[in-house]
Each structure stands twice: as C-alpha cells, then as structure tokens.
Amino acid sequence: MGVTLRWLALLAFSLLFVYPFLWLVSASFKPRSEVFDNRLIPRTFTFDNYLQVWREAPLGVWMLNTVIVTVLAALTVTISSAMVAWGFAYFQFRGRKALFGLVVATMMLPGAVTLIPTFLIWKSLGMVGTLTPLWAGNLFGSAFYIFLLRQFFLGLPRELFEAAKIDGANNWTIFVRLALPLCKPAIILTLLFEFQAAWTDLMRALVYLRDSSDFTVPRGLKALLDRYGFGGEWHWEIVVTASVITTVPMIVLFFLGQRHFVGGIAGTGTKG
Known part of the structure; x- marks a missing residue:
C-alpha cells in the first residue's frame, strides 16, 4: 500500500510539472480564439500556427x-574550466587553497555588478552588435564549472x-590522455549545463544584439512577445508556437544526456 501511495504521489507531482508544457x-x-480555453485536447485542431510563425519571424x-553561440560557449567554457580545475587539483603550490577560494567566491558576485564594465570592454573592442560577447567570455572559464571539475579530478x-x-x-599528456577521459561524466555534464544556459540566455542578447538578423532564440521570442503579446497585436498563438519550436531542442538534449546528469552529479565529491 505504501509503495502504491508513493507512486501515485510521484505521478501527481510529475503531472504538475509537465502540465505547463503540455x-x-x-x-x-x-x-x-481558443488559445486560453485551458483544454489540453484542442477543440479545433490546426497546423496553421506552425506555418504562420515561420512566415512572421x-x-x-x-x-x-x-x-x-551555444556550441562555442559550451566548448570554450568546458575546455578552459577543465584546464584551470586540473591545475588546482593536480599541482601543489603555495596559496593554492586561498586562490581556489577566491575563484569560488566570485560565484557570489551578481551578474548585474559586472554587466556595465563588461559592456564597456566589448564596446571598446567594437564587438557590440555581434554574437561574440555572448560566448567569448567563456574563454576565461567559469567558477562553478571549475569547482565541479576540480572535485572530479581530486577523486x-x-x-x-x-x-x-x-x-x-x-x-599535458597526462591531462589529455588520462584525466579528461576518466572525468568524462563531468565533462559531458559541463557541456550540457552550459549548452542549456547559453540557449536560454536572454540578458546578454538584450544588451549586445541590435539587428534582428543577429537575434538568438531568447531575444527573438522577446521580440515576438513585444509584437504579438502584451501591448502588441494579441496573436498569442504565434508566441506559444514559437516557444514550442525553440523548446524542443532542449528537451531532446535532456533525454539524450539524462544519464550523464545523474552520473555527473553523483560523482561530485567533497574533497578539499
């Protein structure tokens, strides 16, 4: 009886989380006229929205x-973070723990704090209005991924x-031929995390992109929402259809890499 109740509770919570996407x-x-009627099975079924959204945007x-952007962001941050994490995990040098603590402490810094200085740097380089600022910052690694990968290397x-x-x-041979293959779950986990983060990144796209031909998916959805959603033409069927099309790749990616999420997170140790 207890097992049945647990399964029913899990099923109920699963439906609760899945319902918005359904x-x-x-x-x-x-x-x-029927977008907001709350029926999961449409009264009037039509594919016209999928044809129209490709014409409108x-x-x-x-x-x-x-x-x-996502491929470049994921690759650069994984490679750079892995190299820094390997340095902290393998090499012994004075002040290693203090320096690593400083790196981890940067995670406490809100992104808004560095937004303006970072923008000024990219503006001085003439990169505003291009895709470069959306991924090139990852060349310097990420504190979270450095911490994650270091824990694997220590194990x-x-x-x-x-x-x-x-x-x-x-x-270099030890790092490439031995350490990286042994930490494959963590490497894949980092790639998946950053792919998802870059795919859904709206803030940097709003700050740096100007021309609609350079828009990424989040920035494009924001443009559609402004045009057809609140304060626009109220064509919500176009907004929701575009949202479905751009969400599907993330769902496919999750199902392809879900076992690496479990293996990667479970393998993160607590060694110092």
Whole structure:
C-alpha cells in the first residue's frame, strides 16, 4: 500500500510539472480564439500556427545563431574550466587553497555588478552588435564549472598520474590522455549545463544584439512577445508556437544526456 501511495504521489507531482508544457503544446495547435480555453485536447485542431510563425519571424536564422553561440560557449567554457580545475587539483603550490577560494567566491558576485564594465570592454573592442560577447567570455572559464571539475579530478588516483610521469608522459599528456577521459561524466555534464544556459540566455542578447538578423532564440521570442503579446497585436498563438519550436531542442538534449546528469552529479565529491 505504501509503495502504491508513493507512486501515485510521484505521478501527481510529475503531472504538475509537465502540465505547463503540455498546455503550451496544446495551445500551439489552436486558433487564436481558443488559445486560453485551458483544454489540453484542442477543440479545433490546426497546423496553421506552425506555418504562420515561420512566415512572421526568421526562426531558422535565430536558431542557427543560437546553435553557433551555444556550441562555442559550451566548448570554450568546458575546455578552459577543465584546464584551470586540473591545475588546482593536480599541482601543489603555495596559496593554492586561498586562490581556489577566491575563484569560488566570485560565484557570489551578481551578474548585474559586472554587466556595465563588461559592456564597456566589448564596446571598446567594437564587438557590440555581434554574437561574440555572448560566448567569448567563456574563454576565461567559469567558477562553478571549475569547482565541479576540480572535485572530479581530486577523486582520481594520483598514483596513476605519477606512474604515467615515470613512463615519460608530460603534464599535458597526462591531462589529455588520462584525466579528461576518466572525468568524462563531468565533462559531458559541463557541456550540457552550459549548452542549456547559453540557449536560454536572454540578458546578454538584450544588451549586445541590435539587428534582428543577429537575434538568438531568447531575444527573438522577446521580440515576438513585444509584437504579438502584451501591448502588441494579441496573436498569442504565434508566441506559444514559437516557444514550442525553440523548446524542443532542449528537451531532446535532456533525454539524450539524462544519464550523464545523474552520473555527473553523483560523482561530485567533497574533497578539499
């Protein structure tokens, strides 16, 4: 009886969390007059919204821009953060813990604090209005990912690296050939986290992008909301349909990488 109740409770909470997306998908197949009727099964089923949204907005261009930004952002932050994390985990030097604590402390700094100085830097470089500011900052790593990857590196047997060094392997070879493959779950977890973060990043897109041909998906959805949503033409069927189209890639990515979420998070140790 207890097991049945637990399963029913899990099912109820699952439906509670899934319902908003089910409503969104259902609304995307409804005509304008029925979008907010709260029916999960549309009374009038239509595919016209999906045809209209491609005519009204350059979704293909926006998604291509977003793919470029997310791939570059995920790759650069994973590589740079892994290198810094490996340095903190493997090399012994004076002040290592204090320096690592300083890096972690930067996570307490709100993004709004550095928004204006960062904007001025990119403006002086002539990059405002381009996609570069949306991903190039990741070349310098991320405190959260450095912490995450360092914990994985600390969990690896140091004797393995010392044996490789005796066999003639240099530090770079040890990092690339041994450390990274052994930390594959953490590397994939970092890639997935940053891919999701970059795909949904609206703030930097609002600050740096000017031309609609350079918009990413979040910035494009904001433009559609302004035009067809509140204060616009009230064509909510276009807004919800565009939201469904741009959300699907993230759902597919989650299902492809869900086992790495569990394995990656479970493998994060507490070593100092």
